[in-house]
Structure formats: structure tokens, C-alpha cells
Amino acid sequence: MGTASQKTxxxxxxxxxxxxxxxxxxxxxxxxxxxxxxxxxxxxxxxGEAGNVKIPAGAxxxxxxxxxxxxxxxDGHVHVAAYNVVSFNNYRIAMYxxxxxxxxxxxxxxxxxxxxxxxxTLRDMGRNNAWANFATELCAVRDAINAGIVPGPRxxxxxxxxxxxxxxxxxxxxxxxxxxxxxxxxxxxVRTAAREHIRTGVDIIKVxxxxxxxxxxxxxxxxxxxxELDAAADEAHGFHxxxxxxxxxxxxxxxxxxxxxxTIEHMVFTDxxxxxxxxxxxxxxxxxxxxxxxxxxxxxxxxxxxxxxLKKMREVQPRCYESFKRMHQAGVKIFMxxxxxxxxxxxxxxxxxxxxxxxxxxxxxxxxxxTRNAAQxxxxxxxxxxxxxxxxxxxxxxxxxxxxxxxxxxxxxxxxLVMKEGKPYVNKxxxxxLYVLHPxxxxxxxxx
Numbered sequence: 207m208g209t210a211s212q213k214t215x216x217x218x219x220x221x222x223x224x225x226x227x228x229x230x231x232x233x234x235x236x237x238x239x240x241x242x243x244x245x246x247x248x249x250x251x252x253x254g255e256a257g258n259v260k261i262p263a264g265a266x267x268x269x270x271x272x273x274x275x276x277x278x279x280x281d282g283h284v285h286v287a288a289y290n291v292v293s294f295n296n297y298r299i300a301m302y303x304x305x306x307x308x309x310x311x312x313x314x315x316x317x318x319x320x321x322x323x324x325x326x327t328l329r330d331m332g333r334n335n336a337w338a339n340f341a342t343e344l345c346a347v348r349d350a351i352n353a354g355i356v357p358g359p360r361x362x363x364x365x366x367x368x369x370x371x372x373x374x375x376x377x378x379x380x381x382x383x384x385x386x387x388x389x390x391x392x393x394x395x396v397r398t399a400a401r402e403h404i405r406t407g408v409d410i411i412k413v414x415x416x417x418x419x420x421x422x423x424x425x426x427x428x429x430x431x432x433x434e435l436d437a438a439a440d441e442a443h444g445f446h447x448x449x450x451x452x453x454x455x456x457x458x459x460x461x462x463x464x465x466x467x468x469t470i471e472h473m474v475f476t477d478x479x480x481x482x483x484x485x486x487x488x489x490x491x492x493x494x495x496x497x498x499x500x501x502x503x504x505x506x507x508x509x510x511x512x513x514x515x516l517k518k519m520r521e522v523q524p525r526c527y528e529s530f531k532r533m534h535q536a537g538v539k540i541f542m543x544x545x546x547x548x549x550x551x552x553x554x555x556x557x558x559x560x561x562x563x564x565x566x567x568x569x570x571x572x573x574x575x576x577t578r579n580a581a582q583x584x585x586x587x588x589x590x591x592x593x594x595x596x597x598x599x600x601x602x603x604x605x606x607x608x609x610x611x612x613x614x615x616x617x618x619x620x621x622x623l624v625m626k627e628g629k630p631y632v633n634k635x636x637x638x639x640l641y642v643l644h645p646x647x648x649x650x651x652x653x654x
Contacts, residue, residue, distance in 0.1 A: 221306035226270040232277040232577030232592035245599040248627040270603035278326025278600030280580035283543025286316040288331035319553035321359040324602040333365040341365040364412035365403025372429035393437035400441040413441035415453040423590035456480035473529040492543030505549035541583040542576040599628040
């Protein structure tokens, strides 16, 4: 055993202190001025105002002078395995030219782009391509990050259940070959697909209750029967896995409430009655508005989207904004999700929060959708989502005050520090900056 002084020195060496100009804890409370966050190992030990928190001798001090300290941000609906515009000029060509093995590397790269922008947790909503369902590859990327082989955000991975002719199925051209088992139909086949995904190691079961915008089908079509949806939810819950439901219509909201899904994805076609039953059921909803913006539509056009898809995206845009206002005013639990896939650019996630403020949320409410609300919706709030003693030190430092200008979260140069579980992965505060990626990621070769 060492002496008392040796123990003290050893303990202090494991402690990091982060100081800043102000702190937003993610709970919506008052802003703390001149904060000190003490971190012991992976977790927060203490938070308080400078002068009231004793920094142990020998502790490492990270001085984010003038910056806003915040919880690491969470995107609750993203597709990091997509053929995104930052990597591919034409997603339809990429779908047939890029192997799942190569796409795994792009998946990691896309996740890291989000990570460097302060998103320490991503809930991936799945991907399928001409080869197969991509759940196995997504689990591999997640596990490589968790094992410390490569740096990246915390990933929660979905396994998609796709019925014949559903929105996810129709992301492939109608005439494209489907491998056996690519789609399933009927309650018992749905149960088998859920069990196979769970055996693969997914964190979430994803179902598609209606059509959507990005495929050759109508958004208000029904993709699942109530019996199939009930079977998916029952099977997932039997294995203690949550169910996320893509749904675009008031009818699908009623189906989701009846089945007991855990989150509803997208805000498109709603009415007062469906909004009320979702609010009363307490089911969190992810708006995914960024994917519907003029900017996203222009990106999709450049990447070769068919004209009918572009037309649908333009037509539903005002309905999405209207539904967001309706749900917000009704008190529906809202958590941030962007639906970044082909468009817009990976790493632009925080632009979703600007949309929320433009549609009636306060900046604090908007930030909470990407912190506490998202963590609660994803059932990880015991460990992350807010800055509190005992939770993981998922923390970012932002040069500026997002409560006065929410757009500072979109500026890569203003994201000065990104920590996940107490470890800095991005640190631009010192003389020797630390990055996950090269400071100029656009210099790499674009896949043709």
C-alpha cells in the first residue's frame, strides 16, 4: 500500500477539470456562470461555480475560457451508412458500385463527421442496399468504436423489418433483384426477422408503417397491418428492445399507440386527434425536418433523385412544419432527429435545431431536444443527455452562446472541445489541437 500522499497524487492524476464561461446542463434550468466540471475517469464528479469547487492538486485543467459548456449532442434519427453527398456524387450509382465492406468505412467516416461537430451519440435508423440489410455492418462499426479500435460517437443501431413493397423495400428500384429473405410478410415472418436482427446484435427494431418521400411510392400508403406491427413490437419488447416506427399519417399514429411502439419517427401528416393520442400515450416523436428543407432538396437533385421524389419532398415540406407546430403546442415529447441520409451533409445535424427555433421553440427548448429529451427517448438518460454528477462526461465546449445564437452549433470552428466518457477527442483549445479527422476532410477523393 502507498502512503496517504501517494494516494492523493494518484487520485488527482485521474481527475480532469473543465472550466468555461457558462454551462447549459441540458435540463432547461438556469445557466451556470464560470462553471467548473470535475471529471473522475469516465464520469462527472462535481459541477459548480468557480470558487465553490475545489480542483485537486495535480488535476488536468482544460480551460475553455469564454465558451459554453454543454452536454454532448444527440441525433436520434440519422443514417450514417447512407450514400451521403459528402462522399458520393450519385447515390444511385453508389448503391450498386460500393460493396458493404467499403461502405462500412464510409459509415465510420460519416459518424466521425458528426462526432467532430459535437454529436457524441447517434441513433442510426438503418440502411439497406442492393446487397442486403446493413445491420451486421452497422453493428461492426458500433462494436469497433466501443472496443476503442477507432474513435467515434456512441452508436445505437437499428435492424429494419421490411415488408414487400414497403417504403424501405422501395428504396431499391422496382426491377432490382431482392435476395431471399430481403423482405418478410405476415406476423410470424415479422417475428422471425425481429429475432434474427436481435441475434445479430441490434439495439433497436425499426419498422415502417407507411410510405415516405425518398422512394417510388406514396407517403400515405400503409406498409404494415396492425397484426404485423403488433408482432414486431411484442417480439422486440420480449427481448427488451425498443421499437422505432417510421410513420407519416394520422392513421399510423393510432396504429403505433395501439401497438405500444417506443418512438415515432417523422412529423408529416397529422391531425388534432392523432396528435392528442400520441401526447396522451407519452410516445416521443422525432421531427426530422432537416431532410425536408430546400437545401436538402437541392442536394438530392444534384445526387440524381428522380423528379417524382423531388416533387414529393417539396409538397410535404409545409405539412411537416405545420405538424411540428401542432405537436409542439400540444405538448408532445419531441426529441431531435435529422434523418440525414443522402442529404444534407453529414455533420450538418445541428441545423435541425435552428429549424425548431424558427417554428416556435425557444433556444433552450431546442437544445433540450438534443440533450435530455433525446436521451430519455433512447432510454440512455441514466448515463448521458445532461451534465450531472454521476453521469458520463459527454461534454462539448462551444465558442459562443447558443441561447442567443443557435447557429453557433453549426460552425465547425466554434466546436472547441468534444469529450465522450471523460476523454477528449476534439480539443482546439491548446497549442497542439486534437482532431478525430483531418482538419480539411474535403480534400479526400470523392467516390465517382
